[in-house]
Amino acid sequence: MPRDSTETRRRLLAAADALFYGDGIRSVGVDAVAQKAGVTKRTLYYHFASKDDLVAAYLDGRDVPTLGRYQELIADSAEPVVQRVRRIFEHLKASAKSPRWRGCSFVRAAAEFAGSPGHPARVAASRHKKRFESWLAELLIAEGTADAASLARQVMILFDGAVTQILIHRDPSYADAAGAAAARLLSMRSAQHEAATSVSPP
Amino acid sequence: MPRDSTETRRRLLAAADALFYGDGIRSVGVDAVAQKAGVTKRTLYYHFASKDDLVAAYLDGRDVPTLGRYQELIADSAEPVVQRVRRIFEHLKASAKSPRWRGCSFVRAAAEFAGSPGHPARVAASRHKKRFESWLAELLIAEGTADAASLARQVMILFDGAVTQILIHRDPSYADAAGAAAARLLSMRSAQHEAATSVSPP
DNA sequence: GTCTATATGCCGATAGAC
DNA sequence: GTCTATCGGCATATAGAC
Numbered sequence: 063m064p065r066d067s068t069e070t071r072r073r074l075l076a077a078a079d080a081l082f083y084g085d086g087i088r089s090v091g092v093d094a095v096a097q098k099a100g101v102t103k104r105t106l107y108y109h110f111a112s113k114d115d116l117v118a119a120y121l122d123g124r125d126v127p128t129l130g131r132y133q134e135l136i137a138d139s140a141e142p143v144v145q146r147v148r149r150i151f152e153h154l155k156a157s158a159k160s161p162r163w164r165g166c167s168f169v170r171a172a173a174e175f176a177g178s179p180g181h182p183a184r185v186a187a188s189r190h191k192k193r194f195e196s197w198l199a200e201l202l203i204a205e206g207t208a209d210a211a212s213l214a215r216q217v218m219i220l221f222d223g224a225v226t227q228i229l230i231h232r233d234p235s236y237a238d239a240a241g242a243a244a245a246r247l248l249s250m251r252s253a254q255h256e257a258a259t260s261v262s263p264p
Numbered sequence: 265m266p267r268d269s270t271e272t273r274r275r276l277l278a279a280a281d282a283l284f285y286g287d288g289i290r291s292v293g294v295d296a297v298a299q300k301a302g303v304t305k306r307t308l309y310y311h312f313a314s315k316d317d318l319v320a321a322y323l324d325g326r327d328v329p330t331l332g333r334y335q336e337l338i339a340d341s342a343e344p345v346v347q348r349v350r351r352i353f354e355h356l357k358a359s360a361k362s363p364r365w366r367g368c369s370f371v372r373a374a375a376e377f378a379g380s381p382g383h384p385a386r387v388a389a390s391r392h393k394k395r396f397e398s399w400l401a402e403l404l405i406a407e408g409t410a411d412a413a414s415l416a417r418q419v420m421i422l423f424d425g426a427v428t429q430i431l432i433h434r435d436p437s438y439a440d441a442a443g444a445a446a447a448r449l450l451s452m453r454s455a456q457h458e459a460a461t462s463v464s465p466p
Numbered sequence: 467g468t469c470t471a472t473a474t475g476c477c478g479a480t481a482g483a484c
Numbered sequence: 485g486t487c488t489a490t491c492g493g494c495a496t497a498t499a500g501a502c
Binding site (some may be wrong): 269272303304307310311388 | 469
């Protein structure tokens with residue numbers, strides 16, 4: 063008998079999220095996803111055309127919440143931009159301390175499908191990281207930071223570098239080093255910016 | 265008839281390296297490795313106890329050459345440390361332009377086995393990155409840089425962050441942003457160091 | 467040390483009933 | 485929309501001949 067279709071789909075996605083993020087995409091079969099969702103494989107293939115289709119939905123489902131968590135973190139803050147950016151790295155450090163933390167789902171997907179340039183997972187990963195970098199740039203622009211685009215890119219690199227090192231060494235303290243580097247790059251620029259603007263006032 | 269055993273092993277490792285680095289570890293079967301090496305699966309299992317054993321040998325075989333390439337790159341140079349570090353990122357950018365470049369084998373292995381903390385691939389990845397970071401620290405110490413350990417870690421984070429972003433976006437220019445950030449962090453410190461030391465002379 | 471042949475099980479994906 | 489049953493293929497690993 064037909065149950066609620068959207069509810070079934072939601073449970074399939076929740077199962078896929080837990081299993082793909084926990085153990086990796088290629089190491090998890092569609093059997094396991096269907097079983098965890100409490101349906102048969104045939105039902106999974108009713109809701110998703112292929113495993114790749116399910117993988118794409120899994121990553122798409124992580125895009126907005128992942129970035130959103132960082133956006134909420136510093137939205138309600140009147141702190142200067144240097145402190146806001148430091149909070150991003152503090153949040154990363156705290157997240158990484160969870161025993162269920164397994165790094166960045168998008169980076170890991172791109173790594174797993176490094177040999178398949180056009181794979182939906184690669185497309186989703188690139189799109190998410192571009193959105194993250196653009197958000198950082200807007201953050202710096204709003205603060206009147208000079209060279210915001212370049213600095214946002216450097217902070218993005220520090221962020222993913224820290225995530226990678228934490229995953230490899232299982233040591234969240236790499237977030238401290240990355241946060242300190244980001245703060246130093248930003249305060250250098252801020253200092254230059256202040257120096258440049260403090261010349262003009264009457 | 266028994267051929268040269270070490271030669272057979274070498275060819276198995278060469279085949280494993282090409283296939284694992286090209287397509288990923290989990291997506292390549294031992295059948296494909298044996299076939300590319302020109303032997304049967306049974307011979308592969310004579311030389312390696314398991315696929316995990318072969319994977320560990322694959323990564324161990326990349327440890328020394330990978331770091332060695334960067335060491336040779338700046339060993340014969342009398343440039344200041346800032347320029348030497350920039351050359352690391354320039355080399356990364358040049359490497360990433362090759363169509364066969366697929367990011368860092370150690371990062372990708374750690375990503376594939378993120379759900380298996382004790383896996384041999386994870387151990388090999390952590391060991392390699394520690395060696396890389398230690399080498400960077402020695403480089404800075406030799407130059408008399410203050411806070412060499414912290415800066416080496418930050419350069420390491422920038423390096424792996426750049427590798428990751430390049431892989432995700434297929435855009436080697438991320439190496440420029442990372443190199444510029446590293447140079448700025450180092451020149452800040454160098455400036456402080458010079459300022460601190462230029463006070464003492466008579 | 468290398469071979470042929472095979473054990474055993476999971477892979478993604480599908481047929482057809484209800 | 486969900487089910488039972490199954491397809492053909494490939495996974496890691498092994499038995500036993502030479």
